[in-house]
Amino acid sequence: MDIPLTAGATLRPLVLPARADAADAGEFRELARVRNLVYREITGRDEDDLTPEALLPILRSRKERTTVVWAVRIGEEIVGRAIVNIPHEEGSRVAIVSIELRPHVWGRGIGSAVLPHLEDVARQHGRSVLQEWLEQQPSDGPRIEAQTGFGSVPDDHVSRFLLRHGYQLEQVYRVSHLTLSPETIQHARELLADGRAASTDYRVVHWMLPTPADRAEGYAWMKSRMSTDAPSAGIETDEETWDVARLQEGERRLAEMGRTVLVTAAEHIATGELSAFTELAIGPDHDAVTHQEDTLVLHEHRGHRLGQLVKCAAMLEWLDVAPRSPRVITYNAEENRPMLSINEAMGFTPTAYEGAWKKELT
Incomplete structure (x- = not known):
């Protein structure tokens, strides 16, 4: 069932197909295509591309974690995806979350409308900490320093979104x-x-x-x-x-x-x-x-x-x-x-x- 968000956008739970080439895999294959577009538009590189066949095993739940995936749509167009991973390690407080939207739909309130649904899943699994890793578009403007004192990221639309919703930049990874x-x-x-x-x-x-x-x-x-x-x-x-x-x-x-x-x-x-x-x-x-x-x-x-x-x-x-x-x-x-x-x-x-x-x- 589609969940209304804002600006004509909806959140649709994704049922993973048994195989990436199955007759009912059309929506999943389109989501895989859009996932690659999002990464290319943000990083300017194609080295994170995954075929649907390669993406499917990553998104399946398994013994070590539960994975919940949604497609974000405007009308019938998939414009992104949202994911919650719940690790099953004993005593874990963590949910690993991700909201990935194509840049042309940023600024419409879609991410802010998606986030409570991710938090609900985390709470349902008894988790109290959300964590997310993401690369941002390069920028020569102001930057935000990591809590470690090592490294920084652009003070851009993405950072402002995360800070507004209660996130803190804990660490920075160098891509080399x-x-x-x-x-x-x-x-x-x-x-x-x-x-x-x-x-x-x-x-x-x-x-x-x-x-x-x-x-x-x-x-x-x-x-x-x-x-x-x-x-x-x-x-x-x-x-x-x-x-x-x-x-x-x-x-x-x-x-x-x-x-x-x-x-x-x-x-x-x-x-x-x-x-x-x-x-x-x-x-x-x-x-x-x-x-x-x-x-x-x-x-x-x-x-x-x-x-x-x-x-x-x-x-x-x-x-x-x-x-x-x-x-x-x-x-x-x-x-x-x-x-x-x-x-x-x-x-x-x-x-x-x-x-x-x-x-x-x-």
Whole structure:
């Protein structure tokens, strides 16, 4: 049933199809197309595009979270979407929300009319904190500083909307790109040699998903530590529990999306413990941009240049996986100086910034 909003807009709950190419998937496929348009119009880039086949597994509810999706319409035209994710981690207070509208319908009160519906879902699930991550359009005007003191975002229409509705900018992520050129590849070889010299107690290991059985337990443990060891500032981060079953289910989902993923890790030679890792991923088009996803050095193994070791080793190994991919994109918290220093040494350059916003519900 359509929910009236304002300015002729409505909110329609989206029933996900069984398959992206099913006979009843027309509305979902249009929503996927509009989702890509929104991201392109805001970021000026197409590297976040997802096919309907890749988007569908992301939006399905699963054991670890409940996902609620609406299409925002003006008449019969889909102009955006709204999403609430409810993590199922024990004791979680958090709902992760998103309102994504095409810029040509901004300023009509639609977002303000959508927000109470997202908050209602959060309250129904006993959540008292809303969090949202979003990239804003570049601007040379005034800026808003993050609560961390590291990084800022434009003081624009989006920021004013969030501030007016009780959100606070907690953290800023730097979006960086590295062009895969002969020069950056040669530099990665030099940095890898330097990293090996500083980490003689460790060896580099690689695998493509799905993860081999003998690596699954250690990899799942490192994925758990992403929620506790990575900088999160004032953002509430639920401590996640990853076991082999959760890891395998996530990898089946990535396979359904058509993702190719390389994991590069550092193994502590004396104990056999996996101590650091990074992931490089790409969709079905291997001529597209590569995404550097989770990267972490376990806290107890820091100080041995393992971040530099795994990131450089991964990039060189990736040349055999997707040799025509032109560049790599990565996201890092602005206060994560150790990881940013590695990126800068490799030749990554800042291209955009993403804000992490938080609201406490009363």
